[in-house]
Amino acid sequence: MEAPERIDLVNPVVRRRLREADDDWEGYWARAAAELPWFRRWDEVFAWDPPGFRWFTGGQxxxxxxxxxxxxxxxxxxxxxxxxxxxxxxxxxxxxxxxxxxxxxxxxxxxxxxxxxxxxxxxxxxxxxxxxxxxxxxxxxxxxxxxxxxxxxxxxxxxxxxxxxxxxxxxxxxxxxxxxxxxxxxxxxxxxxxxxxxxxxxxxxxxxxxxxxxxxxxxxxxxxxxxxxxxxxxxxxxxxxxxxxxxxxxxxxxxxxxxxxxxxxxxxxxxxxxxxxxxxxxxxxxxxxxxxxxxxxxxxxxxxxxxxxxxxxxxxxxxLDHPGPETFYRILEEHRVTGVFTAPTAIRMLMRYGTEPARRFDLSSVERVVSAGEVLNAPAWEWFQREVFGGIVPVIDHMWQTETGGPVIGNPYGIHMLPIKPGSAGIPLPGYSAEVRRSDGTRCEPGERGIVVFPKPFPGLTPTIWGDPGRYGAEYWQRIPGVYYTSDAAYVDEDGYFWFSGRADEVIKIAAHRIGTIEVETAFLRHPAVAEAGVTGRPDPVRGEVISAFVVLRPGHDPNEALRRELVETVRRELGPVAVIGEVNFVSMLPKTRSGKIMRRVFKAVILDRDPGDISTIEDAGSVEQAREAWLQMREELQRQPGT
Incomplete structure (x- = not known):
């Protein structure tokens, strides 16, 4: 990436590394590769034959x-x-x-x-x-x-x-x-x-x-x-x-x-x-x-x-919570764990049990926690870093995908940790190039939402899709010609930090305003009764779309109309009147992929009363039949609620 124009929050050490990578991109990756043993050194660092490419050609x-x-x-x-x-x-x-x-x-x-x-x-x-x-x-x-x-x-x-x-x-x-x-x-x-x-x-x-x-x-x-x-x-x-x-x-x-x-x-x-x-x-x-x-x-x-x-x-x-929520913390103590990589889903699950289980264990060996999978909502970050780890251990969000192999955007803890902005994934790491662009390929202004793209490859990026190279080019490099299309929506702030708002096809459009699913879900989590929340857009004849919300409550809280009104008011207070809530549905679970990502297209299928397609990857379902039962459970819970 180009070093951010505003550098108040970027430490000089990080800024120097960013500029080194930008000034001599191939040399930077060659130096990174030299940190590993090779049977034979490469002949060429990078060769690009779009959409495919090769790294360290000839290296053994x-x-x-x-x-x-x-x-x-x-x-x-x-x-x-x-x-x-x-x-x-x-x-x-x-x-x-x-x-x-x-x-x-x-x-x-x-x-x-x-x-x-x-x-x-x-x-x-x-x-x-x-x-x-x-x-x-x-x-x-x-x-x-x-x-x-x-x-x-x-x-x-x-x-x-x-x-x-x-x-x-x-x-x-x-x-x-x-x-x-x-x-x-x-x-x-x-x-x-x-x-x-x-x-x-x-x-x-x-x-x-x-x-x-x-x-x-x-x-x-x-x-x-x-x-x-x-x-x-x-x-x-x-x-x-x-x-x-x-x-x-x-x-x-x-x-x-x-x-x-x-x-x-x-x-x-x-x-x-x-x-x-x-x-x-x-x-x-x-x-x-x-x-x-x-x-x-x-x-x-x-x-x-x-x-x-x-x-x-x-x-x-x-x-992680079997036979009880103490399991997670016991492992940290018994094995003197120094670094933890977990997911927002796991953090929110632990959050439902409160801090009491954590207080029974010595967590002093832990030096840092990193989280990825979806955006680490600010309320979950605040609870984990401040209440569980007492504000001493940094809890750091970052972003990557199956296709990238490893992190692309994050907080460079190992170089020099930058100030944490709760809810932000951080900045592109040195050697990586990431931008936010409009659908026509032009770059977005700071604060303007668009699609995250990678203007050029990096060593961990998949060079093809197995058995389907045509799909690789069409879905990744041709949707916005010349750049890698991540399908993730985000904006960049004035300091160069990336703020992800969900998948591009999950952005909700209300009266010509675009609002990310992650932002709405984070707003719901601000209410102390909410354990988890998932949202999608529902067609509306006046506004185009309104928000349909699915909320899992913490133990001790029961669904009622007064709570519904409180939740709607919480979201409006956090996001303003643009966040028009069509309905709040109380459910016992959220459908998720096996890797913990919320399957928002299942919400859409429930709201529109249509088949969700392939939901065989839904969490806690070992077969297509069980997955469909989970989908039906959400429909039944929705139908039992007043006004449906």
Missing amino acids: TNLAYNALDHHVRNGRAGHAALIALNERGEQRVFTYGQLQRSVEAVAAALRGLGVRRGDRVAIYMPTGPEAIMAMLACARIGAIHLVVFAGFGSSALAERIRLAGARVLLAADATWRKGTPVDLWRIASDAAGDPESPLEKVVVLQRGGSPVDLDPGRDMAWEEFLARGQGQSGDYEVMEANEPAFILATSGTTAKPKLAVHTHGGYQVAIRSAGAWCFGLRPDDVWWSTSDIGWIVGHSYIVYAPLLFGATTIAHEGA
């Missing part, structure tokens, strides 16, 4: 080698690499040496199944050691992993396997969610039985205690799978920087998934750099990302980036 590397072998060879074999926890109280710890040996065993087993460089391997497992070993093993031998969140229904899993052309599926038979076992094997088996499935072999990790039915020609147990590695090499492949390491579907706010591609070279440069610049990651960290490996956050900041630094990473399987 391996993502898994740099995450494990490099540290073992440099004397850190005995340092804790992975602490694996689950909601049932189980714990396993792996040093770098132990994790490397385990990954080598899985790599040899994959070769024993006939998996070779460039083959796709689907992984349908919860966040646990075997899944992480499988990811690293695939990268180690040059196979391309596709992790599918362990909770998607069989149709969603089968579709992703077909799109990727995966030959092998590694699955678990069960996981647990708030103490309840979830049958993953039935879902995996159904998906594998799809008549169009390219799968040849399915491996199941049995952990549920009950036997599973195996197709003898297709399926095998994990132990048999590992035995296939006998006589096979577990060594790493030397990969060219632009060879794919993995593909990952976008999180499901659109109806048809897109498989973003991330490479061995550019991806690791991006997540390692952003880990240093944005999060201040370092080798002595005990780092906990509360995400799931099924999402890009889990890939980048549970697995790969912490291991690239030689840090200790925590992987937690299950709900």
Whole structure:
């Protein structure tokens, strides 16, 4: 980005880094890449053949080698690499040496199944050691992993396997969610039985205690799978920087998934750099990302980036509030966690329980908390930073996407933390270019809402969509010709800080005024009775649209007309008369994607009484049928309320 014209809030150290990156963009990224080991240095930093591009062409590397072998060879074999926890109280710890040996065993087993460089391997497992070993093993031998969140229904899993052309599926038979076992094997088996499935072999990790039915020609147990590695090499492949390491579907706010591609070279440069610049990651960290490996956050900041630094990473399987809200804080205390990556959804969930659970634990080891997924609303930020962490620990918002691999806009904590503006994602990090533009491609003025675009690529940006390069160009680089279209709406203030207001297609237009869904939801959260809020626009013959709100109340508050009026007045006080509320609907839950994003198109479907399309990615629904039941539940709750 160009250094902000107004620099009162930008520290001179940050300003210098921004200008260094702007003056010598390729040189800046070359210096960032040099922080990692390479088998062979690149011939060319960047080559652009729009819409595609290549980073570090000719460079030879391996993502898994740099995450494990490099540290073992440099004397850190005995340092804790992975602490694996689950909601049932189980714990396993792996040093770098132990994790490397385990990954080598899985790599040899994959070769024993006939998996070779460039083959796709689907992984349908919860966040646990075997899944992480499988990811690293695939990268180690040059196979391309596709992790599918362990909770998607069989149709969603089968579709992703077909799109990727995966030959092998590694699955678990069960996981647990708030103490309840979830049958993953039935879902995996159904998906594998799809008549169009390219799968040849399915491996199941049995952990549920009950036997599973195996197709003898297709399926095998994990132990048999590992035995296939006998006589096979577990060594790493030397990969060219632009060879794919993995593909990952976008999180499901659109109806048809897109498989973003991330490479061995550019991806690791991006997540390692952003880990240093944005999060201040370092080798002595005990780092906990509360995400799931099924999402890009889990890939980048549970697995790969912490291991690239030689840090200790925590992987937690299950709900953060099971068996109670103290679970989150207990993990922080017991493992002396220094850095936390979480999501606004998790913070708002903890907020519903109040601060009492937090006060029972020593949180003094925590140095910083970062949050992403959606905008961290100011009320949630204020509660977490000021009440939970006493105003001592910074809670920092930032923005990125599946397609970007890692953070793009944030507060450069690892360089020099800037003043936090609650509700803002921060500024573009050094080396990144981001602008807000109108639909005609012209730049917006400060304070004017538009579409966030990236004028040029960066190493972590997906260079294509797997199997659909035409869609990549059409949806990302041609909607506003010549720039990458993020589909996110925002404005930039006079200090260069970005303020996101939701997806571009979710902006509500009231009497020619544009208002972001995030802004309205934040206003609702200002009321002490509100735990969560989601909004959408409803057609109105006079104003074009008005706001339809769905509100989840905190314990101890009951829906009534007086409360409705209070909530409407709260929003009007925060946003002014432009925020016209059509109705306030009290609901018991909000529909969310598996990564925690509110699925506002489900609200729209409920209001307009129409089918919402593919809602198989809705949170806490293991199949399309269960997802549709959640949609029906919202409709029924709406129909029971007065005036509907």
